[in-house]
Amino acid sequence: MSKVTTMQDAVRELVRDGDTVAIEGFTHLICFAAGHEIIRQRRRDLTLARMTPDVVYDQMIGAGVASKLIFSWMGNPGVGNLHAVRRRVETADPAPLEIEEYSHFGMVCRYMAGAANLPFFPIRSYYESDIPTVNPKIVPMRSPYDESDEVFVVPPLKPDVAVVHAQRADAAGDTQIWGLMGCQKEVAFAAHKVIVVVEEVVDEAVIRRDPNRTVIPGAVVDAVVEEPFACHPSFAQGYYDRDNRFYLEWDRIAKEQETLDAWLDEWVYGLANHSEYVQKYGDAYWDALRPEPAPSGEVDYGRYA
Amino acid sequence: MSDAAADLGYSKSELMIAASARLLGGVSNCFVGVGLPNIVCNLAQRTVAPELQLVYESGVYGARPERLPLSIGDPTLATGSTAVTSMFELFAFYLQAGLIDVAFLGGAQIDRYGNLNTTVIGDYAHPNVRLPGSGGACEIAIHARQILVIMRQAQRSFVERLDFRTSPGHSGDPAHDAARGWWGSGPTSVVTDLATYTFDGPTGEMTLRTLHPGVTLDDVRANMGWEPKVGVDLGGTPAPTDDELRLIREELDPGGVYTK
Secondary structure, X not given: OOOEEOHHHHHHHHOOOOOEEEEOOOOEOOOHHHHHHHXXXXXXXXXXXXXXOOHHHHHHHHOOOEEEXXXXXXXXXXXXXXXXHHHHHXXXXXXXXXXXXXXXXXXXXXXXXXXXXXXXXEEOOOOXXXXXXXXXXXXXXXXXXXXXXXXXXXXXXXXOEEEEEEEEEOOOOOEEOOOOOOOHHHHHHHOOEEEEEEEEEOOHXXXXXXXXXXXXOHHHOOEEEEOOOOOOOOXXXXXXXXXXXXXXXXXHHOOOHHHXXXXXXXXXXXXXXXXXXXXXXXXXXXXXOOOOOOOOOOXXXXXXX | OOOHHHHOOOOHHHHHHHHHHHOOOOOOEEEEOOOHHHHHXXXXXXXXXXXXXXXXXXXXXXXXXXXXXXOOOOHHHHOOOOEEOOHHHHHHHHHHOOOOOEEXXXXXXXXXXXXXXXXXXXXXXXEEEEOOOOOOHHHHHXXXXXXXXXXXXXXXXXXXXXXXXXXXXXXXXXXHHHHOOOXXXXXXXXXXXXXXXXXXXXXXOOEEEEEOOOOOHHHHHHOOOOOOEEEEEEEEOOOOOHHHHHHHHHHHOOOOOOOO
């Protein structure tokens, strides 16, 4: 059964005010286009979860869609701060933002617990750190098998909606990723509803030719959106490079709410959809971000008829 | 002190990079962090540690970047690497299970025992400056066999008391440290823009080991929040060699992104 739809319809049908939404992707495969559509549809009071809130969450939080942030590292990687997030955390400008923070391993294991239907996940971290003192959900626990062995546990995180970008999927949502994996798989299995956004929707036969590369099965996917360049300024391995220039540019844009608002007006509210965003940059811009090919060698699965 | 190193034919950053890279001699698996460690590890791989496997928390083991990565998730890290893993595997199987020999950390604040703050300046609930947070630092500090710290040195960053302890260093009590049972022996070196430090002493206190060319003990004292312990064999930091400078300038960072 085809789950292919548009970004507009996927967000309209699956993302509700007050939801916990996770747009994941670790530097790689961050679906900015989904963030922009959520802004465009003026969702409110979201709890945004993400290991590394970066520019896409600065845009969403600057646009006022969120009241809470769950994270492990926030910043503009390689550049500096998230100005809109900091304004809200430091001076409640223009409104306070509740935060709940973990370490990277803690966030990964929250998704793992959610995906595996476990009540908590034990990790060896947080020893002698102040993080558990500001987050009571991070709890020390003695091993039932060895009284002297103490771990910390983190609770499952099951977002209402996960948005996962990938290179390709078939119409049923069977999804393949290569390059940095982030926790795309874990968040997809953990979430109640999953929107998969891909560079290309491909025939089921393409997926079946290389099943080891399938990260997410269609069984947990609710919507498939084909949206080329949807990660920009993040990247899709083999399709386009990270647009480091934009990350630098965002530092200037986000410094004042006025310039941030003007950017939203021009690049989000002023455009109907991501296709218009792609057209607005123009073909030459995208050509410059395209890498030289470096195909993998093929493996032989063998035919066992 | 002024930018004395610049008069010597290299920048402070180049000196920090070269001094840090030399600490990686013989190291196998190194967890690479954002910023300067990126170029430090790539320099070490071309000089003192040809067997060095670059490990990135983004899930890359054995990276062979063809260009200088601008983030720890740069696409050049995946292409041509030994392995790309899930982040769970990277943190659980590689880091938590003890495969990482050395990791780089930094922060907004460090204390004399190498505890680090990357979370907040001021009160947590009402911060003066909200910093990025832990990322992987909290678990890296515990599990990597040794931690190398690269930071610029100033009164506000080398502090008597941290505003927030994100990542644990030494406790100041050797018996306590020995009883922790962690893989890691905590921070072993700090490289700043003024000097290098070790934590060799019995209490694990940061100890001045070398002064950079043109830097005096008074310069160091003026830029830290406590009276530094000075090593009995205090020496000078060797200047970057011509070969190190050539690699940095021509091969690793021709655009001067990290070294200007």
